[in-house]
Every structure is written in structure tokens, then in C-alpha cells.
Amino acid sequence: MPKQVILVRHAQSLGNAGLRTTNPTGNILTEYGRQQAEEFAATIKEAPDLISWSSYIRTMETAAPLARRFPQARTEEWQDIQEFTYLDPVRCFNTTPEERKPWVDSYWNELNPHYNDGNGAESFADMIDRARKLLRHVRERSENSIFIFTHGQFMESIKILLEYPDADYAQLMRIFNEHDRGKKVANCEILRII
Numbered sequence: 001m002p003k004q005v006i007l008v009r010h011a012q013s014l015g016n017a018g019l020r021t022t023n024p025t026g027n028i029l030t031e032y033g034r035q036q037a038e039e040f041a042a043t044i045k046e047a048p049d050l051i052s053w054s055s056y057i058r059t060m061e062t063a064a065p066l067a068r069r070f071p072q073a074r075t076e077e078w079q080d081i082q083e084f085t086y087l088d089p090v091r092c093f094n095t096t097p098e099e100r101k102p103w104v105d106s107y108w109n110e111l112n113p114h115y116n117d118g119n120g121a122e123s124f125a126d127m128i129d130r131a132r133k134l135l136r137h138v139r140e141r142s143e144n145s146i147f148i149f150t151h152g153q154f155m156e157s158i159k160i161l162l163e164y165p166d167a168d169y170a171q172l173m174r175i176f177n178e179h180d181r182g183k184k185v186a187n188c189e190i191l192r193i194i
Contacts, residue, residue, distance in 0.1 A: 005138045005146045005194040007155050010062040011036035012187045020096050024085045029061045033187065040188045041065035049143035050074045054082040059149040062188070066147060074143070081134055083151035084127045084182075088118030108177055113169035124176070125169045131157040138194065153182035155191050162193065 012033035014021055021027045029037065040062070047070035053059035055077055067075050087103050107117065113124040131154065138146060160167075160175050167175065176182075185191075 003144050003194050004192065005148065007158060007191040007193060008040070008062065008147060008149045009152050009155055009185050009187055009189050010056075010058040010149060011040070013058040015097060016187060018097055020094055022094050023089055024083060025056050028057050033058070034061065036188050037062040038065045041069045044069065044147075046145070048073050048145040048147045050076065050141070050146045051149070052076045052078045052081075052146065053149040054151065054154075055079060056082050056151070059151070063147070063149040078148070080130045081148060081150045081154060084124075084153040084157070085121055086117060086124065086127075087121055089120040091118065108181070111170070111173055111177065113173040124173045127154065127157055128161065128169060128172055130154070131161050134158065135161065135193070151182075152185035152189075155185050155189075156182035158193060159191060 010029070010033075012030050013027045014030060015027045016033075017030050019030075042065075044066060048066075051063050051067050051070070051073050052075070053063040060077070063075070067073065086107055087100065091103070092100055103117075107115070113128075116123045116126075134148075135158065138148075156176060156179055157172075160172055160179065164172065164175060
């Protein structure tokens with residue numbers, strides 16, 4: 001059987017629904033998101049060898065129905081596949097996406113791949129390094145079928161790395177921004193990377 005590695009964006013979260021959130025890791029699924037996760041799991045016909053998710057609750061909640069459907073699959077929480085947190089989480093505490101919009105716009109207008117907004121944030125270059133690390137990691141894994149529950153911006157970073165493997169950080173950030181920064185990656189959308 002040929003190896004397949006499939007990234008899955010988490011189902012609809014409170015933040016996706018435009019609601020107030022307190023921190024990136026604790027942004028949970030909405031009721032509709034839980035339904036999306038169940039529906040996604042029902043579409044998978046063969047048991048994966050491995051189901052993994054980021055340390056963010058919404059990815060674990062999205063992966064849970066698939067893990068229940070295929071209890072024989074190995075399950076793991078993976079570090080370094082979390083969403084791109086480029087704004088200082090303390091400043092963003094208890095805000096809505098609309099309230100964060102001026103900060104978001106300011107960040108992306110600068111297009112500085114090495115800028116870090118504060119404690120708990122990361123630079124664009126940091127996220128790209130995490131994405132490169134994941135690509136190396138999955139190639140080394142022995143499992144043939146891997147489902148990785150992750151996040152839209154992280155998935156977009158993987159996609160542009162595969163399309164532009166020789167681009168530098170500044171070029172990748174410009175391309176990433178032109179691709180709407182992962183905003184077009186739908187909840188429960190998949191990206192086959194192998």
C-alpha cells in the first residue's frame with residue numbers, strides 16, 4: 001500500500017464562528033463543529049494506521065470521532081503542528097476576530113518574516129520551520145496511512161512549502177499573504193501531502 005499522509009483542518013471552532021475567545025489553545029468546537037467532525041469521520045472508509053492532532057483542544061475534538069470509529073488506529077498528540085499564533089496572546093485575551101482585525105492588518109502590512117509580537121507569539125519564520133520539521137517527520141514515519149488534525153494557516157504553510165521549496169522566508173510570507181493566509185482552508189478540509 002502506498003504511503004498517504006493527510007492533513008485535516010479542525011472543525012468549526014468558537015473563533016471561526018466569530019465568537020470571543022480567551023486563548024489559542026482553548027478555542028473549542030461549536031455544536032456545529034462537533035457535527036462536522038462526526039460527519040467527516042463517517043466519510044473515511046479504511047482505518048488509518050495513525051491519527052494525530054495538535055495540542056489545541058479543537059483538533060483533538062475533531063479527531064475524536066475518527067479515533068472512535070477506528071479504535072485499532074494508533075493515536076498521538078504531536079507538538080509543533082499548532083496554529084500560527086503571530087499576535088501576542090495576552091493582548092488578544094477575551095477578544096473577537098473583529099476586535100483583533102486592526103492588529104492582524106498591521107502585522108500583515110509589515111511582511112516581516114522575523115517579527116515576533118510578544119511572549120507566546122511566533123514569527124512567520126518560526127512557523128515555516130515547524131512546517132519543514134513536519135514534512136521531514138512524516139517521511140520518516142513507518143505508518144502507511146496517517147491523518148493529522150491541524151489548523152488552516154499551518155496547512156497553508158505546508159502547501160506553499162511544497163509548491164515553492166526553494167523560496168526564502170520573505171518570499172514565502174509574501175506568497176502566504178497572497179493566498180489569504182489560510183482563510184480559504186475550510187473546516188474539515190483535507191490536504192494530501194504524500
